[in-house]
Amino acid sequence: MKVLTKNTDYAIRALLALAAARGRYLSAKAIASGQDIPYQFLRRLLQEMIRHNLIISKEGARGGFMLEKDPDLITVTQLIEIFQGKVQVSECMFRKQICGNRSRCVLRHEIMRIEQVVQSEFEKVTIGKLLRDLEAANRK
């Protein structure tokens, strides 16, 4: 069971780089080489994050990307939702009605509880927090 796919992992690291740049535009190329992320792959992730209003871009020479949202308001939960879909358990959950299969629904109850735990844990982890941790680690 993989918790984070490359998508999410790369996105987090790209956002960390952008947060560290603090208002300067960073090009996809710069992020890719700095964070060791495949360039074309990264570009798609960046586009996706623009669509979700996490970052903005400037086209043309000396263009690049910049954080739009406060890094303390960008949670790992959000990124998981964008790149891996909403944290969920089984299809059963989506049909709002209680499903016919009783044992499936008993299970579902337990798992929805865990889902909440996972989500709230990931919510505590923001890009802002990670950046501070990272800079603290680098000062040592």
Next chain:
Amino acid sequence: MKVLTKNTDYAIRALLALAAARGRYLSAKAIASGQDIPYQFLRRLLQEMIRHNLIISKEGARGGFMLEKDPDLITVTQLIEIFQGKVQVSECMFRKQICGNRSRCVLRHEIMRIEQVVQSEFEKVTIGKLLRDLEAANRK
């Protein structure tokens, strides 16, 4: 992000059926139709669970499967490990040494913490507990 795949979901429900049968042998066919699980698919899962000493089987007519392990000692964590692989975060984790990429490792630290949370939550959920919940629900 899907927490449980069909594999695990089916396995849990099959084990619940076996726990409910309390020492009688249940055939794959009976489990499949009762729990609405594709028959051939289920058979593979059952074989896998035999290999992991969760259940035993009896061949031939009137044969079937029976729990081997105490249902209170079968946790969802174990089933996830069997059918979806150990709960993990990124490849980074497996290389024991600290990886070169600092930001990846800061992230990793946070995520290993969450991993622990998830695992311990799923450990609380045993087949025995689910069965009791299920039977309580059915009495209502």
Next chain:
DNA sequence: ATTAACTGATACTAAATTGGTATCAATTAA
């Protein structure tokens, strides 16, 4: 002894997801 109901083992397939590459048009700073 035969047969029907079973498990054991394994091979195969299809669809979805994941990870990655390539291309070309449009924009902009120098």
Next chain:
DNA sequence: TTAATTGATACCAATTTAGTATCAGTTAAT
């Protein structure tokens, strides 16, 4: 004018997930 850059897509390969099919061997019941 040109080089550096984003926008938009289309494509591809590998892996994982979900499901099917087949055949051999075992056993209970008749």
